[in-house]
Every structure is written in C-alpha cells, then in structure tokens.
Amino acid sequence: MxxxxxxxxxxxxxxxxxxxxxxxxxxxxxxxxxxxxYTELAPFFGYVLNNIGDPYVDGVAGRHTKELERDVVEYFADLFHAPPDDRWGYVTTGGTEGNASGLHLARTLHPDAIVYHSNAAHYSVPKAIDRLGLTSVVIGSGRNGEIDYADLRVAAGEYSRRPAIVVANIGTTMTEAIDDVSKISSVLDELGVRDRHIHADAALAGVPLALLDRHRRPGFDLADGAHSVSVSGHKFIGSPFPCGVLITRGSLRERIGRPVDYISSIDATAGGSRSGHAPLFLWYALQRHGxxxxxxxxxxxxxxxxxxxxxxxxxxxxxxxxxxxxxxxxxxxxxxxxxxxxxxxxxxxxxxxxxxxxxxxxxxxxxxxxxxxxxxxxxxxxxxxxxxx
Ligand SMILES: Cc1ncc(COP(=O)(O)O)c(C=O)c1O
Missing domain, CATH: 3.90.1150.10 (Aspartate Aminotransferase, domain 1)
Structure with missing residues (x-):
C-alpha cells in the first residue's frame, strides 16, 4: 500500500x-x-474546543473556553496597562498572527498610513504589510539591533502629512533588542504626526519585561504610547503548540468587529474557528506559575x-x-x-x-x-x- x-x-x-x-x-x-x-489537561484532548468569534461574546455553541480566554486576556491587558474600561484582545495562533492583526487594526483606523519598521523586524512584519497592501519604509538599526531613531525621524519627516503606523520591536529576533516606544512617540510628536498606531511586537520578551520592577522595565506598552501589543505564548510561557495573545483598546476593536448572526458573536479575530485549547493551556500556565x-x-x-x-x-x-x-x-x-x-x-x-x-x-x-x-x-x-x- x-x-x-x-x-x-x-x-x-x-x-x-x-x-x-x-x-x-x-x-x-x-x-x-x-x-x-500540562499532563493535568490531557483529558481535554477528548473534547472539541472551538472559541469561534469574539472572546467576549460567547455565542450559541457551548464547546468553548471563552471564560478562560477572557481571564487570559485580562491578565495580559493588566500586564500591558490597557485601561480597565477600554481593553480587548484574544488568544492568537502566535506572534505572527498578533503582528498581522495589529497591523490590520492599524490599517482600518489609518488606511492612508505609511508603516515604519526597522530592518531587524521579524519577517512576519513585512509579510503582513505585503498582504495588507500597505506602503512601508524600512528604518535602519544599530549594531545591537535597536531602531535608529534619527533615521526614523528623517523617514517619517518625509511623509509627515500621512498617518504613521510604527512596529516597535520589543525583543528583536536575532539580538533581543528593545525599541523605545516613548522615543518613537516623541519623534512622531516632534514631526506633528498625530494620527498614528504603534504596534509593539513583543513576541518573546513582552512578558519577562512587563514583570520587571517599574524602574527596570522598558516602556513599551499601552501606557507608554503603544496601541497594540502582541506576544507569543509558546515562547516564554511555553506550550506544546504555537499560540499567542494580542492586546489592544476595546474602542479600537469596535472599529473592526462585525456581527455574524449564525455564530451569535462578533467577528474581529483573524481566524473564524479558533483553538479553545490554546486559551486553556495559557490560563493553566498563568495559574500554576503566577x-x-x-x-x-x-x-x-x-x-x-x-x-x-x-x-x-x-x-x-x-x-x-x-x-x-x-x-x-x-x-x-x-x-x-x-x-x-x-x-x-x-x-x-x-x-x-x-x-x-x-x-x-x-x-x-x-x-x-x-x-x-x-x-x-x-x-x-x-x-x-x-x-x-
Ligand atoms: C520578534 C518576533 N516577532 C514575531 C515572531 C513570530 O512569532 P511566532 O513564531 O509565534 O509566529 C517572532 C518569532 O521568532 C519574533 O522573534
């Protein structure tokens, strides 16, 4: 055979x-x-777990883990300082989907924007830009991998009448360099670019950095000027399959979500049917580690x-x-x-x-x-x- x-x-x-x-x-x-x-979770492989639609809208089907997904999102929203009354997010398939969804959100809000990212950005960033049909400018980076703010100033200065979408690397793939979101915001302020979306790609380093004391923690989250933050779940937290989390403001999500009658939920995520196991595993890891x-x-x-x-x-x-x-x-x-x-x-x-x-x-x-x-x-x-x- x-x-x-x-x-x-x-x-x-x-x-x-x-x-x-x-x-x-x-x-x-x-x-x-x-x-x-994750041995304790083995019995859950005997169940279909599908978190179709929005984590905050359960829908008709009961075979989901949305209550745990909301707990996971709330944990990360706290970690990345999303305002308690204006937060949203979901469990993704990984950092790549987080970047793609962050950029999709940014494009919906600022369709005419230029995207800026450094040459140290992960390949998922140019891929998403390409798929979304966005125009981008690649900015240089220093030897350690951090974005060159002077280069950003020059490039963004040329397009200062257009909205800006900036992807900040919070831990570059090769050297784990951290772009300073406050400095990026200051560059845009100086140029008078008010319409902006800063997406923090914090795939590996987001959680470890966010847990540092205030005086050691680099500024990269929603309190520092970012509008969306994405992390991978299988990197620092660890899981047997790839997953991740995207966090943004609830008011931004309002702009992309569309109601879908037959799932009785809102469609604002990249996928339709979504893993219910991934939120369960992340929830379990957060409970066990604290x-x-x-x-x-x-x-x-x-x-x-x-x-x-x-x-x-x-x-x-x-x-x-x-x-x-x-x-x-x-x-x-x-x-x-x-x-x-x-x-x-x-x-x-x-x-x-x-x-x-x-x-x-x-x-x-x-x-x-x-x-x-x-x-x-x-x-x-x-x-x-x-x-x-
Ligand atoms: C900085 C950065 N962003 C995004 C990604 C993509 O993450 P994932 O592999 O979870 O899709 C990676 C993966 O190595 C990364 O290093």
Whole structure:
C-alpha cells in the first residue's frame, strides 16, 4: 500500500519521539520554553474546543473556553496597562498572527498610513504589510539591533502629512533588542504626526519585561504610547503548540468587529474557528506559575544568559547580550556547531537563547563542542545514540 495509510504507526511515532528527544537536548537556538507539564489537561484532548468569534461574546455553541480566554486576556491587558474600561484582545495562533492583526487594526483606523519598521523586524512584519497592501519604509538599526531613531525621524519627516503606523520591536529576533516606544512617540510628536498606531511586537520578551520592577522595565506598552501589543505564548510561557495573545483598546476593536448572526458573536479575530485549547493551556500556565513564578523563571534565564557569555569568554569566544536579554549573540560558528545545536543564524551572527528549561549542563556541552570544533577543526560532531525508551 502506498501513501500515508498502511504505515507502521508505532514505528513512525517512536522514530518521531526519538528525534524530538534529541532535539530537546541540543536545541538552544530557538526560543521555546521547555519546562512545562500540562499532563493535568490531557483529558481535554477528548473534547472539541472551538472559541469561534469574539472572546467576549460567547455565542450559541457551548464547546468553548471563552471564560478562560477572557481571564487570559485580562491578565495580559493588566500586564500591558490597557485601561480597565477600554481593553480587548484574544488568544492568537502566535506572534505572527498578533503582528498581522495589529497591523490590520492599524490599517482600518489609518488606511492612508505609511508603516515604519526597522530592518531587524521579524519577517512576519513585512509579510503582513505585503498582504495588507500597505506602503512601508524600512528604518535602519544599530549594531545591537535597536531602531535608529534619527533615521526614523528623517523617514517619517518625509511623509509627515500621512498617518504613521510604527512596529516597535520589543525583543528583536536575532539580538533581543528593545525599541523605545516613548522615543518613537516623541519623534512622531516632534514631526506633528498625530494620527498614528504603534504596534509593539513583543513576541518573546513582552512578558519577562512587563514583570520587571517599574524602574527596570522598558516602556513599551499601552501606557507608554503603544496601541497594540502582541506576544507569543509558546515562547516564554511555553506550550506544546504555537499560540499567542494580542492586546489592544476595546474602542479600537469596535472599529473592526462585525456581527455574524449564525455564530451569535462578533467577528474581529483573524481566524473564524479558533483553538479553545490554546486559551486553556495559557490560563493553566498563568495559574500554576503566577506572576512571581513567571518573573523568577525570567530572572533564571537572564542569569543563564550571563553565565553563557562568561563561559564563552573563558574559551576565547566573543559573546554579548543586550540588557535584560535571554539571547546571547556570537559570530556564526562552523556548520558543525550550528547544525548540532540548532543555532539560528543571520548575516554572520548566531544566537543562543537561554529559555526556561535549558540547563547549565547544556551550555557547558555547547561551549565544549565549540572549543573542540575550533581547536580540532572538526567538520561534524557525532550525534549520541538516543537513550532506549
Ligand atoms: C520578534 C518576533 N516577532 C514575531 C515572531 C513570530 O512569532 P511566532 O513564531 O509565534 O509566529 C517572532 C518569532 O521568532 C519574533 O522573534
């Protein structure tokens, strides 16, 4: 028999698990927290959970988790200082959908706007701009990855009669650099650009930064001049599947939502049928960790990142990190290292991201491999046999 049917399911699943178990040991380049345990939620895979429509309008069907989705949205709305009487949001499929929805919202409010984003923005930003048919200007960034405010001033000055949509990176993909939303707002103020929408792409760093004390926390949320903020759920919080959260003002959502009679709800989200499991998992993680637990995990990751910089320096590898970042940046090492340790690389730079669940032992093994490849000129590092199940 050909095709998918007829395969030995046990063999396929065992092989898949072995690959995933190996990846767990060596994937230190992509930002997914690994320290989660959702076993208690296993029974909910026996249910259809569909949060079709708006989280704040239940609709006719009962097979949803909208009450938990609202709790999740309220938690993030508090975290990102959305006004209690003017807030809205929903659980997305990830940071990409959050950016696309933030930009869609912005375009609805300011159809003639020019979009500004730095050349360090995630590829989901130009993708959404393209799909929405928006006009954009790419702004330069400094060596650490932060947007160049002088360049923004020049570019936005040329179009100062047009509304501005600015995507601020709150943790760039490669170096976890943070654009200052207050400075961006000041640039637009100076130019007299009053019609604006600032979307904060805070995929990885939004939650860890928001939990910092007031005096250490960079300004990037709705109280600092942003109009929408998006985060990924599977990055810092951690979940077995991609998800995220978008937060904005309720009054802005009023402009995009359309009632749909047969679902008895409002259509303001990118998807129609939406996962009910994702809000359930995020709600559970928030309950189990609490803000203090999340903050402690973030600090542990920063400590591990500082340790990584020191360990790399001890073997003569130059490494650096932005303030408060989990991300450690190095020059791209040989392919033997980038392949084995799943390092993301771009324009000569690679990074290690010290996500919750990554251990000092993994960092020590990585540093030892890096030193060995350099000293012995190894082209490949042998992959250990997976442990017997
Ligand atoms: C800054 C930034 N924004 C957006 C995204 C996209 O997020 P997701 O993979 O959850 O769609 C990423 C992913 O790495 C990112 O680094």
């Amino acid at each position: 050909t095709g998918v049917a007829g395969q030995d399911v046990t063999v396929v699943l065992t092989t898949l698990r072995q690959r995933l178990d190996l990846d767990r040991l060596t994937n230190i380049g992509f930002p997914s927290a690994l320290d989660f345990d 803000s203090d637990g999340l903050h402690a995990r973030a600090q542990k990751s920063r400590d591990l990142a500082a340790y990584t910089v020191r360990r790399l320096a001890s073997v003569g590898v130059a490494a650096w990190r932005n303030a408060l970042a989990f991300t450690v940046v190095i020059e791209t090492p040989p392919a033997a290292i980038t392949n084995r340790w799943t390092l993301a690389s771009s324009q000569g730079l690679s990074h290690v991201i010290c996500m919750p669940g990554i251990t000092r032992e993994q960092i020590d093994n990585f540093v030892a491999d890096l030193a060995a490849v350099r000293d012995l000129g190894l082209a490949a590092i042998p992959t250990p046999e997976p442990a017997a199940a």
